[in-house]
Amino acid sequence: MDYLPRIIDPVLESALRGLPAVAIDGAKAVGKSATAERVAKSILRLDRPEEVTILRADRDRINRLERPVLIDEWQLDPPIWDAVRRSVDADRAPGHFILTGSANPRNTKIHSGAGRIVRMRMRPLSFAERGRAIPTVSLGALLTGEVGAIEGETTIGLDHYVDEILASGFPGIRTSDESTHATQLESYLSFALSREVPALGAMVRRPKALEAWLRAYAAASSSTASFEKVADAVAKDVRPTRVTIGDYREALSQLWLLDEVPAWVPFGSELSRLGRAPKHQLADPALAARLLRASRDTLLHATTTADRAKAYQRIRKGPLLGALFESLVTLSVRVYAQPVGSAVSHLRTHSGDHEVDLIVEAPDARVLAIEVKLAxxxxxxxxxxxxxxxxxxxxxxxxxxxxxxxxHAYRRPDGVAVVPLALLGA
Structure with a gap:
């Protein structure tokens, strides 16, 4: 399979030129290993038992390999994190280690790595990384205020966005045969819920309860629905308790499968009485679509089964496609914001009178406000x-x-820029 260039590629390369160790975090199958392998000189794969056995017997081995050394799935042997930290303490030269992991170890004491190991997040493919169109508007340029004219034209339309939502941003899934996408996503979810969540220590007494809760969470995509409302959408016979839901959330967050958008907390502005609830998102809108059994036809024509529609409407109003399109935009904006070190959040007043879907805040506190419209x-x-x-x-x-x-991309007379998702890039 050909490598799909990623926006994080130059970010990683730049980090290795100045830092001794970099950890890439993200959900399984987002492409962390493939990205890291491009710049690594030596590779240790800890999903191979023999590699772990050798490494446990000889921790100093990491210092004898050609650098940068990629330690893939490091969370399978958590003490290796501290071994890397100690190695960095002894030699602060840049470009020593890359650690990739698809889970945060639970109930395992590891040093934070602050000052030694810098962590960066990798997400599924943004829209621009999927190669469907050439962007004409740069998010980075927008943040500087020097973007110039807002212009460009694309042939990408609503049906193409639906196809991309369903195809997934996981490289290995989207590049496979289209007829198998749903099956692969189903297998991905099944493995995460039946194997990975319990492996992190979460008590899953009733697997159907976990799946039902995650399906309700998927229905809440792009909303700030309370967790009580999400739980209420689960059928009573499988509804988990509040404590159990807390365990689910922690485990799924450790697997990077929940990717909530935090509420914006502005510093020193005239704003007050802002809500603090996060906006719900899964790592990839394709996962939400699969959990809700959405298809191209049901998304485009707003049809679904009565049971699913009823559960969905308990949580939020509006078509599912609108929520999933916002999920795709949110994923893409987060990827584009990373090279310029910007944080992504959302704004909603306590009263709900005003909402802004995405707030991109640059390191110098300048703000870019983004609304998403399925129109x-x-x-x-x-x-x-x-x-x-x-x-x-x-x-x-x-x-x-x-x-x-x-x-078309253009700027309105009132100064608001209108940009199709296909024309927005890093």
Whole structure:
């Protein structure tokens, strides 16, 4: 399988030129190993028992291999983290180690690695990384305020976005035969819930309860629905307790399968009374679509079975496609924000009067506000929250963007940029 270039590639290469050790975190199958292998000179694969046995007998082996040394699936032998830290303490030269992991070890004491091992997150493929279109608008340039003209045209339309939601951003799944995507996603979820969650120490007495709760969580994608409301959408005969749900959330977060968007906490602005609830997202919208048994036809025509529609509507209003399109946009924006060191959050007032889907905050505290619309056209009503935010924080808001499913990128007379997802890149 040909390697799909990733936006994180130059970020990793730059980090290795200045740092002794880098850890790449992310869900299984996002491409961490393939990315790291491109720059590693030596590889230790800890999913092979013989490698772990040798390494446990000879921890100093990592210092005799040609560098950079890739230690793949390091969480399978947690003490190796501290061995790397001690090696870095002895020699701070850059480019020694790359650690990749698809889970955070539970109930295992490891040093934070602060100052020795820098962690970076890898997510599934953004839309730009999938090669469907050439972006004409740079998120990084938008954050500087020097983006120039907003322009570009694409042939990508709504049906293409639906195909991408279902195809997944996991490289190995999307590049396989299209007829097997659903089966592979089903297998991915089954393995995570039946094997990986229990392996992290979570007590799964009733596997159906875990699956039912995760399905309800998927239905809450792109919403700030309370966890009580999510739990209430689960049938009573399999509804887990609050304590059990806490265990589920912790384990799924450790596997990087939950990827909640935190609420924005502005510093020193005129904003007050903002909500603190996270916005729910899974690592990949394809996982949510599979859990909800969504297909191309059901998404495009807003049809589903009565039972699933009932459970979904208990949590949020609106079509499922709108929520999953926002999930795809959110995934992509998070990937584009990484090279410029920007954090991604969302804004919602306590009263719910104002919401902004995504807030991208640069290291210098300048802010980019993004709304997501499952539409090709944008009217004045669609930009009201963006304009409200500009009135509140003034020059701290470097730009206002609406991401659509349309064909053209342009700037409205009121200054709001309208950009199809296919034309947005890093």
């Amino acid at each position: 090709s056209d944008v009217d004045d009503h669609a930009v009201r929250h963006l304009n409200w935010l500009q009135n509140k924080i003034g020059d701290d808001l470097v730009d206002r963007i609406i991401i659509t499913t349309g064909r």
